[in-house]
Amino acid sequence: MDHTAPQSPAGLSTTPSWLLNQTASHAARLLSEGFAAHDLRGYHYRLLATLAEDGPASQADLGRRCGIDRSDVVAAINDLAGRGLVVRAPDPADRRRNVISITDAGTDEARRMAATVERAQADLLAPLSGTEREQLTRLLTRLLHHHSRH
């Protein structure tokens, strides 16, 4: 049989995008499992964490900061507000906007979730030394930076 392996000697398993995808998928699974204990999902954590760090913001702003679509922000904020982790109030200065603020309960939850995330992180990076973790972070950051501004 003319088993002429094209130009991919070792196939998928060495393709950077494949490796990225797989490791990211694994990381996401770890996070997702952690979040499940809080009965929340990734979107909720991103929003909560951003609110805890950067303070109140409009939904559109939140979406931009978290990389979440406006329409998806609506639903997630609904959930968070329904749990009292967040408050949605009309912006008197601009009646198109809602100002979203984190509540004390929300701050607590954010802190707990951050701990969960940190555990997942440690688990994920277990096989890497400190230097290697730094390397990885640097490389990924470079990639992200390069591609996010075009």
Next chain:
Amino acid sequence: MDHTAPQSPAGLSTTPSWLLNQTASHAARLLSEGFAAHDLRGYHYRLLATLAEDGPASQADLGRRCGIDRSDVVAAINDLAGRGLVVRAPDPADRRRNVISITDAGTDEARRMAATVERAQADLLAPLSGTEREQLTRLLTRLLHHHSRH
């Protein structure tokens, strides 16, 4: 929260899992766009590439090799077979199995898609030097290895 962060937005944007997720997401978008030109998706490529490299296999085997669920393999193989890129034949030696073989057209398509993938790869890794790409690949492979043998 103690602000141990310099001026760079702390929080999410430095979390390895976040960086992984974002870069992987970007890579997936690049690939997806490339695949769209072939009117196929990621699953199709994985299957086609695996068949081209490793030869015929049962659907269950394919699923295991590609990391695709049996049930999803069915649909994807249906698509590929419907296009004549692949042939599904009952295995005479084990009547539970279907043997999936790639056709000549399939091999061609696999080659073309591989080229597309390589372009996406180059695009993705553009900002990195050869050494850095190697570093990244090595780190990701380490992570994957460690976590895949759970």
Next chain:
DNA sequence: TCAATACGTTGGCCGGACCAACGTTGGTTG
């Protein structure tokens, strides 16, 4: 022989990401 396992298949669910459209409100410009 009978139970356990593997296979292909159907049909469903979830999470993340994205898009189009609408009505409302704000800003700009003519």
Next chain:
DNA sequence: CAACCAACGTTGGTCCGGCCAACGTATTGA
């Protein structure tokens, strides 16, 4: 001032990847 365009929140979808439960058929092994 009026007209227009842009931004906002919201609704209601689509898509893809990943996963699971269940069924009938076929195979294996105890």
